[in-house]
Amino acid sequence: MPLNEKVIIVEGMTDKRRILDIVNEPVDIICTNGTIGVTKLDELVDQFYDKEVYIFVDADESGEKLRKLLKRELPHAKHLYIHREYREVATAPKKHLSAVLLQANIKVKGKYLL
Template identity: 65%
Template sequence: MNDGNEKVIIVEGTSDKRKVLPIIREPVDIICTNGTISFSKMDELVEQLVNRDVYILVDADEAGEKLRKQFRREFPDAEHLYIDRNYREVASAPDQHLASVLFGADIDVYTEYL
């Protein structure tokens, strides 16, 4: 899981990962929760992500908020990134919007997306 990258972005699904990956210019691990996450999987993540910069980027819907609350408890130091509620899903947000959200969190993005 740790490819030597300091930053980790946690997203809900593989479509979110595919959407975000080409925008980011620096080496970042992107982890998919596939919607919900079990207690055992969460414990595993906590162990793996110790001493790393964790960013939470989930959909702007009820399921995303539920997941976000879970991560707030387990990763109190994680930075929560928010997409505009009008887009609802990370995968459907425009590249430019995602790039500005990521850039605002000090994640290096390709300038053509800004």
């Protein structure tokens, strides 16, 4: 059960670690590990109905497929997008990720501010 008001859903552990290194406020980061089953998805929907949910997935085919599924199941979620040239959250420059997070009103560590 998420403890914080803000929840970021990502694809993998590398994405999670990268974002945790940037974020400067309490957030829960949930990994889908690229795919998500119906049972797990139902659990997420139930847990997140009163949370600020952010979807932050890769700019590739599997990321877009997951985004489409999550958009349908979590219509109140806000969608965060990395620039297509970076393709993956895990490898995108931290300054770019921090700019995306800041635009969503998620606090980031000072060293990543542009």
